[in-house]
Amino acid sequence: MPTSFGSKLETAFKSHGQLCVGIDPHAALLNDWGLTDDVKGLREFAKRALDSAVGNVGIIKPQVSFFERHGSAGFAVLEELAQAALNTDLVVIMDAKRGDIGTTMDAYYDAWLGKSAPFVCDALTVSPYLGFDSLKPGMAECLERGKGLIVLSATSNPEGAALQRATVGGKTIASQIWDGLSEINRVTAEAGRKLGSFGAVIGATLNLQSMGLGAVVEGQATSATPILAPGFGAQGAELSATRQLFGKAADQVIHSVSRSVLSAGPMGMSKAIQVANSELAVGLETNV
DSSP: OOOOHHHHHHHHHHHHOSEEEEEOOOHHHHHHTTOOSSHHHHHHHHHHHHHHHBTTBSEEEEBTHHHHTTHHHHHHHHHHHHHHHHTSSOEEEEEEEEOOOHHHHHHHHHHHTSTTOSSOOSEEEEOOTTOGGGGHHHHHHHHHHTOEEEEEEEOSSGGGHHHHHOEETTEEHHHHHHHHHHHHHHHHSOTTOSOOSEEEEEOTTSOTTTTTOHHHHTTOSOOOOOEEEOOBGGGSBOGGGHHHHHGGGGGGEEEEEOHHHHTTHHHHHHHHHHHHHHHHHHHHHOOO
16 A cells, blocks of 8 residues: 555654645736746746745645646646656645536546546645535545545635534534544544544634634544644734644644745745744644
């Protein structure tokens, strides 16, 4: 069996810490970097961002939409980035938020996680809102190939709150997704591993009590489920406050930053990542 995604995450945590750098080449950043808003600028941005990440961080998260906006040529750049990352020790999470049913979901799996996938990555963000069970066939294939899925649970955008806080049978939708992932990870995580291969997206700017996820923060819901937490840096959450935000669960959080390090530019990005790592280290050492 190949090395599981959960095992890859643990290795990344131990070697480079729990920071994840989002590679988000939106138009304003390309301009700030002195690059043109076209495929040439996109390719240069992706190369420089990857170079800055290697050796400073263990996880990257390319946002697929910023490549897709350039059409097929943009997707070609994303393929190049994925192949280049394959030659490093980086764990790659593709932020595509795919989700569908049946053969359509199978096709998404083939595109991103399959044996001949053009976009090489270790994990893919997915949406459970066509039914959590629609993800399960892909989960079985992930386990066979050492891949992972990161499932939207409690997102930081305000538009998602009404749905994710809605209750069914006395539990919020967000907490039901968490519970489903926790059970699957309990059954499938490799013996002796702290992290399973199926994670949850939980925004760092949220009041988790209001999302029905208070037990996670309070340490009452022991789980091998990794947490991908956007919202640090430019969106307002502080890396040094991770224990206040996630409690004991902070040790399983992938702390995602993008604009706060990308805005430092190609010459300053590496240093910005190092500063973010230092802030996060302080936060993880804090007792709550």
